Amino acid sequence: MLSGAPRRIGAFSPRLPLPYRQATTRSFLTSSRSGAGINGGRPHVSRTLNRYPQSQSRPLSFAQRMKFGFREASKGIWRKNPILLPFALLSVAGATAFFAYVTYVRLTRIEPVYHKFPPEVADALRTAIYYTEIDMDPQKALDSYKLALKTALIQGMHPYSDEVLGIRLQVALMLEKAGLIKQATQVLERTRAESLKWVDEGRKKKAITDKELAGKTETIEINDPEVLEAQQKQRDLEEFEERQRDKTLKKIVGMGMKLAELYAGDYMQDEKKAEAAQVAAVELCLKEMKRRQDLGLPVGGVNEDNDAWLNLSEIATALTELGTTYINQEKYELSIPLFMQALGMVKQVDGETTTCKQVVLLNNVATAMAGRAQQPIRPSPENPVTREQLIESAKKWAQMAIDVAAKVQPPVRDDDCDVSCVVATYNLGELAELQAKRDLAEKYYREAKALAKGLGFDDGIDMADTALKRIGKK
Template sequence: MFNSVSRRLWVSKLVRVPCHEQSARSFYHGIQENMRREYSQALFARKPVPYTRNQVRSLAFSQRMRLGLRKASKGIWRNNPILFPLAIISVVGATALLIYVTYVQVTYVNPQYNKFPPEVAKALRIAVYYTELDLNPSRALVAYQEALRIAMDQGIHPYSDEVLGIKLQVALMLEKAGLVKAAIEVLERTKKDALIWINEGRGMKEVTAKGRADNSNTTKIHDSVLEAQRQRKEQEDYEERQRDKTLKKVIGMEVKLAELYSSDHIQDEKRAEESQVAAVELCLKEMKRRQRLGLPVGQGSGGDDGSWLNLIEIASAFTDLADMYTQQQKPELALPLYMQALAMVKEDEGNSTSCKQVVLLNNVAQAMVEQANRPVHPSKGNPSTQLSLSNDQIIDDAKQWARKAVDVAADIHPPVRDESCDVSCVVATVNLGYLSEMQNRLKEADDLFLKAKRLAQDIGYQEGIAQAEKAQRRLEKSRESHK
């Protein structure tokens, strides 16, 4: 009975199963069968892939460097925001400094030593090191002496530019070290020896020229004699150029000696004046000799080659002596020197005009102003004062020179015009005010002082402003005293 019941229950369960579930199973089963069949067909239909060996390609050096730099640069700015820019700036600065040092060495330092033999240049480099970089007078002096000894042994001319340049450098080194007396001794000894050589050489040249004039009637001369004469003539021309150059350096030594004698270390105004006068006398003597021989006064024997002073340089020597006389309150001695210097500058510049003329015109006017303040009487010992002028005439002449300075400066424009023109205009205007004040033209003097003050303010010339204000205060006191 139980068996029959169980069979009925099983049959009832089978009967209650929906028909769509059976159809779904058969559907999915069919799909799986189709997929399995297609996969097996594709698997057996696929061609085998041939085996290939892995190829490793080596990188080039540039590629490895690029990869290394790329790895190293990752995060370097982020990790070192301060040190890395400073490192770059340091590298760039060091490179620029190296380039600059190389440029100076090639363009400035080496040309100074190329004219010397290698042995002399080596000694000079040591001397310059102990002069410019590590000041040591004793070691520098030994090196300079060694350079001079080697130069003499190698036959360099004792009065060539190179040898005289070494001697002048010794004096400069001693001055730089504070040994002014020793520097003066070097310059004095060098100047004395150079003048002896110049005078002896020119004396021998005159004797030789006279002998040639006496033997000018020779009819036939052998070729070897002509060649010897030609070589001797070339040597004489070289010696003459060297004498011109040496004399030019001697005049510079005299000017330098005047500066050293008047410095705070020595304070010997008498010796300073003697040296400055000697420089001017050498210029005058050489100018007369050149005029007598028909040589250009403002050029060297070989033309405009710089072997002798030009007119501007000669005028500068005259002006330096005139300035010294002005400081010593000797306007009667300074005035003719200023005028001679002005004439030389005009001759050199020709139709063109520079501020040098303005400065000299103003100096002439200022010397006349001082001479008007302290009239100079004629004396037997001073030929320049034999012709005495009245005070009013001196004042009128001084006014003309001062106005001339202002007028000439007005015609000079940049870039030729410089600060010296502006300063000279201020000083000339102040001098015109002084002269008007001396003539008791107080209103005119006040206007000129006011004009000078405005000119000085425009160019920032503090000394001119102070002079104009001082003159205005003096005029104000003078007016109050006359009331």
């Protein structure tokens, strides 16, 4: 019974690794040989263990400690937080993307315009643009824009300079972005009226001054440098004011076109106000053109470096948009002269080249004439044109649009030429139908449909299909 106990104890006792067992045994044997009396009969273990080299430890660096701590902290993090961790990572990525976007907007769209403003105005504008472009808040943006305008005037900025007028127009744009269309139109209407009043008053004062100077015949020679410098500053100021009036007038035309767009939009749906705004803009263009002709000034440059006033292309665009409005309202007799005048300006701009703008305007004239031919016509001494004459003229204009489009080649040619060809061909079909030429009308309608299919022009396909069904029932 006693003999089995040591075996059981030995069976369950932990065994050290082999090297340690061997090393301990050797040390006891060696210690017993070296004389037990010196140490009081105890084995000399420490001296023998020094025979084996001990590992030398070095302190960990900061990076190693951080790496070790991160490794310990990350153990089991995915298992313990299967939902929270991905959400946290997405939040970090979203925040990074947001700040990157803010930085991009600041560098590309905000900072380039700030160097023209005093620091106090620029600070208010940064806040306003932040609440316009980044975090839309109309009230905070409006307060910041008002502060910027007030500060600009206190700092001595011209009330109708490009910068100050730009702030006022930016207010309207902010309100439009916020969906406050009515408020945006109110800002534009007020800005347009005040700007036009300033231009008219300034020109009247200048006319009076020029008339007074023209009446003076005697001249006085001045040699005082200070007086000469003051006179030069006065002349520079007058030139700046005159140029600024031209630039403001250009902006007034743009305000009118923008007002027409807002009034005609889905929110306002006020066609009368839209037409009135367009008419006012076009009348202002024509009035300014006549004034410049009388004064011997450039009416509108072809490729002007001077951007103070509208160039011919911009004036033609205003005329074309009003003409298109009249077509939509079936006021064809009003749209025809606008299109023809715009065509003359575009030809002057294009020179010897031919562009698709000419094709579009030629087709617009044909469309207006074709529409007018379908309305009741009563020839009079003031307007002796008959219905048949209108039809023949419309056919010539439509065919001219097709012929001119054939001369326009890439890269000048674009989709406008192709779409205009479809519409012009369709117009020829309508004109033939008006003349009771059914077979010819069907031919043109089928050609228009084939052209529309090649372009993927769905509206053209629908128009041609409707026309083919209509003449098929006759």
